[in-house]
Amino acid sequence: MADPHPIAWLNDALVPLKEARISPLDRGFLYADSVYEVVPVYEGRPFLLVEHCSRLDRSLAAIGMEPVHTASEWAAILAILIAANGSGDMYIYLQVSRGAQYGRNHAVPDGLEPTIFAFAAPLPEEYPAQDTPGISAITQPEWRWGRCDIKSTSLLPNVLSKTQAAAVGATEAIFLADGFLHEGSSSAILVIKGDTLYAPEETNAILPSTSRALVVKLAAAAGLSVVVAPVPVELLRSADEIWMSSATRPLMPITRLDGLRVGSGTVGAHWLQVRQRFDQYRRDIASLPALAGRN
Ligand SMILES: Cc1ncc(COP(=O)(O)O)c(C=O)c1O
Known part of the structure; x- marks a missing residue:
């Protein structure tokens, strides 16, 4: 550019x-x-x-x-x-x-x-799927307003939370409320346990994420079971894999949460498979008109 x-x-x-x-x-x-x-x-x-x-x-x-x-x-x-x-x-x-x-x-x-x-x-730097390093995240209590489903520029809590994450070398701050997962300060968060992908239901508490919607479809196509429901914090903390997704950083693997390993602490097999599908999807639609998609 x-x-x-x-x-x-x-x-x-x-x-x-x-x-x-x-x-x-x-x-x-x-x-x-x-x-x-x-x-x-x-x-x-x-x-x-x-x-x-x-x-x-x-x-x-x-x-x-x-x-x-x-x-x-x-x-x-x-x-x-x-x-x-x-x-x-x-x-x-x-x-x-x-x-x-x-x-x-x-x-x-x-x-x-x-x-x-x-x-x-410019977009943030991307690595080939197989070379993508895991990233780390911290959690913190939800302290934003009651209409996080609106993509509003009223972002001060998101800004301060992300800055707090950066101060301890983490990439994202994840909001938790009443024992359940909400989302990241600028991303959707998905949890993998076994062969199941858990996605928080889309309430007023989280933004309906464009990239997450595609990731969930691609994960289902890859054979994962998909559960869209409130995600308890215990599930997040015992996850095999945690994924972060946003428009500019589509599907990243979170391998450390609050300083602890997520699953084996390495990039997960399900993540790699779905990320490769995501990359393929981008290539497949690259030549289509902007308002056309495959789905
Ligand atoms: C608070 C929040 N949640 C989720 C997302 C992910 O949405 P999308 O995938 O449409 O970028 C974002 C993106 O910026 C965000 O700011």
Whole structure:
């Protein structure tokens, strides 16, 4: 991609990222009154774009906003933005905020013009499946709000939790509540015991993860039993494997939890198998139009 001079999208036009300007009165800035998506792009093609667009509309509806674009319009905007950034592999961050207003009023006024902002950035480094190192995670009590199913930019607890994880050399902080697993600060968490994959049910407490939905399908296709239900902490702590999944880090193996080994402490056989299927899936759909998928 066109690093170090990336091109962004602001409202209705391309703009050099370093020249993009948003009002300090924007409610996204003042109240975190905004929602967002992160879409991975492989070989110039946005991945799971339909799913990201429908989750964006779901988040907008949950905060009382109308969709700002159809999926086809988003596909056209992303095509322009991806091309402007040199195509290839990257991720697109896109945010829709309520817009700017003069004066301070928590209650949402009528007639605001949403701010639409998107930029491209490099994806984190990926290893070939068989060389992927295990990562470590810590747990901590849930302390976020009651609508974690909305992909809101109100992320302070996530930011502080992830920073706490980084301070002890861990990659992710996993939230636990009332003896059950929720999710990571920026990822979905899945648990493997024997030949069964356990996925927390999608309540208001966790984000409906686009990558997790695909991983669960691929795991079922690989012959794992899938249980979508509340996941007790004891199951997490006695897991054979723990998987972390997000759009920019699809399916990573967590091999240490709170400083203790997960299972054998090495990358699991089920993980490797499903990760290879994930990589194959990405290759298989690379040449399809952005809004087409296999499922
Ligand atoms: C809190 C949280 N949960 C789960 C996820 C995973 O969602 P997705 O797979 O759609 O990236 C994310 C991604 O950023 C997240 O921030």
